[in-house]
Amino acid sequence: MVLLVACKKSNENEPYQKLSDQKDMIGDGYVGDQSCTACHQEATKDWQGSHHDKAMQLVTENSVLGDFNDVSVSLDGVAYFFYKKESDFFVNTTELDGSENDYKVTYVFGLTPLQQYIIDFK
Numbered sequence: 001m002v003l004l005v006a007c008k009k010s011n012e013n014e015p016y017q018k019l020s021d022q023k024d025m026i027g028d029g030y031v032g033d034q035s036c037t038a039c040h041q042e043a044t045k046d047w048q049g050s051h052h053d054k055a056m057q058l059v060t061e062n063s064v065l066g067d068f069n070d071v072s073v074s075l076d077g078v079a080y081f082f083y084k085k086e087s088d089f090f091v092n093t094t095e096l097d098g099s100e101n102d103y104k105v106t107y108v109f110g111l112t113p114l115q116q117y118i119i120d121f122k
Helices: 041-047
Strands: 056-058 071-075 078-085 088-094 100-109 116-119
Touching (some): 088 116
Antiparallel strands (some): 071 078, 088 100
């Protein structure tokens, strides 16, 4: 499923404004859901709390559904250890070459039936 949303200004004579010129921009060109809410109140009401609204979230105790309580899993010869440290969620992996790496989970993607965890790599 693909969801495409566009907004049209009410005054056709207004000059085009590049996204990069908008002052309410939040990192990487994203202007935030508040920019759409004023014109699309009913759509916003339907969207809030939906799976699309919750598709990608920051990691919190409430957003993570997986078990990070010191759980070990092995898959295709790679060992994974899921754990929490203070309010952060981590995955420790023992790679095929025997090296170990700790990765901090930064985003949660999806709800049900599958939730994935996104890690920022350098």
